[in-house]
Amino acid sequence: PRGRRTEKGPLPDKYQLKEMDTTDYRERTKLNIMDSHGTVIIFRGKLTGGSKLTKSFAKVVGKPNCSLDLLNHEEFEAAIILRSFIMENQIDILNVAGPRLSNCPGIYMDVKIVLETMLYLFFLDTNKETEIKKYISTESVIEQFPQTMEDAVDLICNDLPLRTKTFIAKFDPHNIGFLYFSVLEYLRHRLGFDIENQVLLKHCSTIIGCGTCTIEDAVMEILKKIKLHLETDHILRVIK
Template sequence: MTRFGFNYIKDAMGLLNKIVSGGQTGADRAALDFAIKFNVPHGGWITKGRRTESGPLPDFYNLKEMDTRDYPARTRQNILDSDGTVIIARGPLTGGSYLTYAFARKTGKWVCRINLLEQDIFEAALILHAFILDQGILVLNVAGPRAGHDPDIYYDVKSILTAVLYLDFLEMEEDLWHADQMIDAGFDFPKSFISIKQAVEALEQSLTLRGKTLIARSQAHQMAGIYFTLLEYVRLSLKLDKKNSNLFKFLSKGRTLKEYTPEDAVMELLKKLKTRLSKKFQFRVVSS
């Protein structure tokens, strides 16, 4: 079976096909946002009222609401419904993170503990990648402190999960996606953009026929290959940084800049590009 002919999500992250969490701010929310960004199925249980420290969890997160407001009950159910749990935190485990570790050990479920005071982002990604592969994890439960206890944990967890996906891309996907074959090196981007639509149109014009065809024919779960291949090209070509890019301001409007990064903006533009090219490709197939 070819990588892109069967199930990319299962192959891409060591047979992982779903991410679950409890929906709290911080580590939980980072895992869910990562899953949505890369089109990985997500889910999990949340307490009655979908309550978090920042208010009710928005409905676009596919979490099931329990009939109790008890956090330990939610924690236990997410452990039971997953094949393994990773707890990402700084220093000794406390509160809900400690409870998650204790529940996982008591139920006999696989658990991976990452201490960000001892491992950097890349080392943590290597540990988690090996854990997923070695234990054959299909459904991964992601846990850690809430944002109120660790304001930086959201970015760290999201970065670790992205790095795990990138490790598989380097091992198994790099032979399919080649930036030099997808990009027209002679294309000159406008110095600024007046709309997101203009930026997407410019991206389309900057691609070779091969690049447009690959993106148009790709499946939703293949966005990781497109993203890792074109990430730096799009970020640099469109000048996507927080300080001076009007385009980034358009894309980040109404979002929390601590959580929404230029890399997230790149993925948003690539998804819009894929939608645009897929529609054109389908139209040409029908017309012919």
């Protein structure tokens, strides 16, 4: 909506969404349905308000939609259902809808788990892990753990051989999720997250600006910064 309205105030610029001319949430809801190939509504109990409107409008305009009641499906089952819905309807752009956190406590993390699990299931289908493991070793020597995101990026970049740095720099950013799932355990271990490196986690949370930052969130943000750092020096460019 106009003004990037949310119940917590204006949506931060880091979320690259297109602002509408109207402040009407209902018009926002309808446009999100029209601009996507399909919609999933993740909720608990009963559809109300904007979630109910989402389902009704998707039906009216003939857009594929999937309703996941987390009182009837646990997160892993919901992820399997969502994956099947995406494949059956050949969805490239997915609209994710549901109740706001103030009306449904805990729904943010529940939805996050469903989406991450669904993405991991797609990753397992690609056989990308075997390819990526050719370039990235998961062996490391544990030294003093980094305490800032910048130190974490420097540490990992210093660890990696030239072949691996070039591979990461050239990796398709649209498929960074595949790279993430392949190196998640390595980075958790190398950065001390598996023994609760709270100093680094708190610093990452500050950088990300998310009050519910998890270790997985921190690893993804660090990986994206590693890729950006390597792209400056490890991609061959032709200069005319």
